[in-house]
Amino acid sequence: MTPHEVRTHEFPPRRRGLDPLLVRQFQARLADELAALHQEMRALAEENDRITRALRDWQARHARQCRPANGGRW
Numbered sequence: 001m002t003p004h005e006v007r008t009h010e011f012p013p014r015r016r017g018l019d020p021l022l023v024r025q026f027q028a029r030l031a032d033e034l035a036a037l038h039q040e041m042r043a044l045a046e047e048n049d050r051i052t053r054a055l056r057d058w059q060a061r062h063a064r065q066c067r068p069a070n071g072g073r074w
Contacts, residue, residue, distance in 0.1 A: 001034065002034065002038075003031035003032070003034045003035040003038070004031070006027050006030050006031040006034060007027055007028065007031045009027065011023060
């Protein structure tokens, strides 16, 4: 669910239903929290990609610099 979906969700009218103002306030608060979580997830995914690339680069450099002690045989 996206923040936009929460903000624009429509509830069917009811004779003795919920207070529309309270519903909209709740939706706004929920949408703000979802937006913050989506932003944090994007930032963490970018950091994860950066760390993964750095680890792969280090592994490649390390593999070129180190020769196996047994000449590559198990």
